[in-house]
Amino acid sequence: MTEAQEGVKQKNPWHRPVILLIAFLMVIGIVALVAIAVVQNKQLPQKLKYGIVLDAGSSHTALYIYQWPAEKQNDTGKVQQLEACKVEGPGISSYSKEVTKAGLALNQCLDKAKEIIPEHQHTETPLYLGATAGMRLLRLQDEQQSQRLLNSVEKFIRLYPFNFQGARIIRGQEEGGYGWITINYLLGNFLKDSGWITQLSGGKDTETFGALDLGGASTQITFVPEGDVEPEESTLYFRLYGTSYTVYTHSFLCYGKDQALKLLLAQRKESVSGTITSPCFNKEYTRNLNVTAFYNTPCILGLPNTTQDIIKVIGEGNAEECRKHVRALFSSTDYTLTSCPFNCVYQPQVQGEFVAFSAFYFVMNFLNLTGKEPLKQMKDTIDNFCARSWNEVKDNFPKTRVKYLSEYCFSANYILILLTEGYNFTSDNLNKIQFMRKIKGNDAGWTLGYMLNLTNMIPAELPSPRSLTHTSYVTLMVIFSLFLLILLLLTLLNSRGLLCRAQKGI
Numbered sequence: 001m002t003e004a005q006e007g008v009k010q011k012n013p014w015h016r017p018v019i020l021l022i023a024f025l026m027v028i029g030i031v032a033l034v035a036i037a038v039v040q041n042k043q044l045p046q047k048l049k050y051g052i053v054l055d056a057g058s059s060h061t062a063l064y065i066y067q068w069p070a071e072k073q074n075d076t077g078k079v080q081q082l083e084a085c086k087v088e089g090p091g092i093s094s095y096s097k098e099v100t101k102a103g104l105a106l107n108q109c110l111d112k113a114k115e116i117i118p119e120h121q122h123t124e125t126p127l128y129l130g131a132t133a134g135m136r137l138l139r140l141q142d143e144q145q146s147q148r149l150l151n152s153v154e155k156f157i158r159l160y161p162f163n164f165q166g167a168r169i170i171r172g173q174e175e176g177g178y179g180w181i182t183i184n185y186l187l188g189n190f191l192k193d194s195g196w197i198t199q200l201s202g203g204k205d206t207e208t209f210g211a212l213d214l215g216g217a218s219t220q221i222t223f224v225p226e227g228d229v230e231p232e233e234s235t236l237y238f239r240l241y242g243t244s245y246t247v248y249t250h251s252f253l254c255y256g257k258d259q260a261l262k263l264l265l266a267q268r269k270e271s272v273s274g275t276i277t278s279p280c281f282n283k284e285y286t287r288n289l290n291v292t293a294f295y296n297t298p299c300i301l302g303l304p305n306t307t308q309d310i311i312k313v314i315g316e317g318n319a320e321e322c323r324k325h326v327r328a329l330f331s332s333t334d335y336t337l338t339s340c341p342f343n344c345v346y347q348p349q350v351q352g353e354f355v356a357f358s359a360f361y362f363v364m365n366f367l368n369l370t371g372k373e374p375l376k377q378m379k380d381t382i383d384n385f386c387a388r389s390w391n392e393v394k395d396n397f398p399k400t401r402v403k404y405l406s407e408y409c410f411s412a413n414y415i416l417i418l419l420t421e422g423y424n425f426t427s428d429n430l431n432k433i434q435f436m437r438k439i440k441g442n443d444a445g446w447t448l449g450y451m452l453n454l455t456n457m458i459p460a461e462l463p464s465p466r467s468l469t470h471t472s473y474v475t476l477m478v479i480f481s482l483f484l485l486i487l488l489l490l491t492l493l494n495s496r497g498l499l500c501r502a503q504k505g506i
């Protein structure tokens with residue numbers, strides 16, 4: 001050993017352990033980097049799974065195909081809608097007199113599902129059919145007939161190779177609850193970030209959004225209230241991803257927009273000439289109602305007192321008056337199946353954000369009122385639309401279905417009163433409602449939540465994290481890279497220091 005080297009060793013007695021430590025830390029850093037990259041980028045088998053849900057609504061049936069990666073079925077937001085197929089013709093409850101036709105009508109959409117889903121997966125693909133308020137009403141009218149209809153539909157669906165789980169009429173509470181699950185699942189509200197970092201720091205729970213669903217025969221409101229929920233029949237308890245939710249829900253049968261229109265027109269007194277006037281239709285609009293067919297619903301107790309088979313409805317186009325008629329619906333006990341529907345039904349104060357979908361969206365979207373417009377602007381827009389003559393409206397919207405177009409004046413006023421006087425939204429919190437048809441490419445509705453629940457795809461507890469979120473991945477990579485860089489610099493500085501000292505012969 002030279003004198004200089006001896007000197008370095010004596011003046012820097014710690015240099016060897018420091019270098020050893022730095023080398024050791026560098027090795028750890030490199031191993032960590034490689035481990036993170038391997039975990040994050042490990043090849044996951046790409047098997048996809050499928051599920052089918054048929055939404056047998058009062059006005060029409062729709063078939064939804066969902067798809068998800070087999071290995072990630074318990075993660076939130078992994079299930080995606082692959083296809084929505086609208087079944088031709090009316091809802092299945094309209095086939096009560098010709099039950100075999102209800103199933104036949106489904107064949108186009110079921111054939112489409114056969115084409116879309118790979119053949120070798122047909123038998124493992126679950127298929128559910130849930131019928132809503134149209135069938136609830138038919139069951140009230142004639143329970144046996146509604147069962148015959150469901151049996152006939154089931155028989156037809158069994159001709160297909162899918163793993164059919166049966167056709168049933170879902171309860172109003174389920175319809176509300178599954179709609180709430182769907183929107184919050186799609187918005188990612190059950191779990192903001194399932195990555196390691198978030199979970200290690202306590203896993204933040206996000207506020208859920210309330211769900212407002214307006215169908216043809218019923219409407220549902222579902223949300224997590226601030227205080228306690230009562231009574232029991234309006235309470236849903238969910239444990240999802242490690243969090244417990246107590247949810248208020250109520251479904252108003254007969255208060256979907258099609259049944260509500262029947263209730264509204266049944267209130268009107270017919271004139272001697274067999275006509276009724278209604279402020280809820282545009283001026284110059286006329287419609288002939290076949291009395292037996294139109295009023296054939298258990299929502300109306302008995303047919304209106306009329307001598308005619310056909311009643312002519314004449315529009316007056318007056319939104320202010322229309323709202324008075326709608327208001328009367330909410331307190332009337334004359335015709336409604338559920339007497340005293342809104343004032344007597346317990347509902348906690350609405351709170352938080354809401355998503356309003358189905359007919360809420362269709363109607364408000366038509367009137368360009370989906371941008372959280374203030375109440376006054378909503379009223380003005382609706383008033384102006386109702387005041388337009390039917391001929392002008394028809395000319396302006398030649399592509400819109402006449403059935404929908406003719407009812408937008410009524411539907412919009414109905415929605416306004418339902419929200420403000422039924423559900424008690426005020427001008428201050430009406431802007432908490434987002435009118436949406438789709439969330440991230442998926443239709444907002446009860447079907448996705450129904451399938452997630454029946455296939456046990458929402459775990460009660462938080463699944464153990466398998467890989468990192470992109471943010472966590474990038475953060476860890478940056479931290480370890482910086483760590484390695486610092487070590488590298490330290491090593492360089494250290495060796496330069498040694499060199500200098502060696503050169504200076506210290």
Ligand SMILES: O=c1[nH]cnc2c1ncn2[C@@H]1O[C@H](COP(=O)(O)OP(=O)(O)O)[C@@H](O)[C@H]1O
Nearest residue numbers: 057058059060132133215216217218359362404
């Ligand atoms: O484009 C549209 N414009 C207006 N209303 C629509 C449109 N598409 C569907 N609807 C309405 O949405 C409602 C859907 O109700 P659905 O058939 O789901 O009944 P349900 O949920 O009460 O069983 C019906 O009133 C239907 O007329």
Ligand SMILES: [Ca+2]
Nearest residue numbers: 057132215358
């Ligand atoms: Ca519906």
